[in-house]
Amino acid sequence: MTRYTLARPFLLAVAASVVALSGCATISSAPRSSAAVASYRDSVDLAGRIAINYSRDGKKESLNGKFTWQQTKSNTDVSLISPTGQTVAIINVTPASATLKESGKAPRTAPDLDTLTQQTLGWTLPVSGLRDWLQGYAVDSEGKRFVASPANDNVVTRDGWKLEYMSWQDDNASVPQPKRIDVTRIALGQAVDDMAIRIVIDPAAQ
Structure with a gap:
């Protein structure tokens, strides 16, 4: 397996999937609450880690x-940060454009982040969905609004991604907040054989 640490292709990969990883998140065995996540917020401020595995x-x-992630x-x-704490790239997405800024390089702009990742990587990543997914919302394969909860923790989205809310910041909270989200590409049709993304949101970000 080849492992890159914030290499250029990764900058867009993370930007597109942006949100957080950590293969060491644990899944609580506490009884699953039926409470849904909080109402959708237009403005959020999150941080975390992300891992993307693909063939x-x-x-x-x-x-x-x-x-x-500031929304x-x-x-x-979105700011992408190295393990040593250095900001290596900044991504800004507006209704009119998406811009990637890397230290020492000219900014690169496209009409949207999907287009920018397509141009840079050769395939797209689930950028537009993340504004919903990070808060526990999605649009399912039938076009219906999905709202996550510990008792309703997985869905296949309209654009072919399977979301699994694997753990929560506090399973017993009256309004649970997502902690770990596993994302798997169901409908590929791209220049990749498979793709899985693991996201973990830091507790301090809530």
């Missing part, structure tokens, strides 16, 4: 990093 032409790749009603700003 392309039979070759397995693994990408890992950290991020911060308003119209804009999304």
Whole structure:
């Protein structure tokens, strides 16, 4: 397996999937609450880690990093951070464009982040869905609104991603908040053989 640490392809991969990883999150055995997540918020401020594993032409790749995610009603700003704490890239998404800024390089802009990742990586990643997914919301394969809870913790989205809410910041909270989200590509049809993303949101970000 080839492992990159915040290499250029990873910058867009993380930006697109942006949100957090950690293969060491544990799944609580406490009774599952039926309470749903909080009402959707236009403005959120999150941080965490992310891991992306995929195969392309039979070759397995693994990408890992950290991020911060600042979202308003119209804009999304993402910072990608190295394990040593250095900010290596900043992504800004507005209704009109998506821009990637890397240290020492000219900014790269496209009409949206899906297009930017397609141009840079050769395939798209679930960018637009993340504004919903990080808060426990999605649109399912039948076009219905999905709202996550410990008792209703998985869904296949309209655009072919399987979301599994594996653990929560506090299973017993009256309004649970997602902690770990596993994302698997169901409908590929791209230049990749398979793709899985693991996201963990830091407790301090809630």
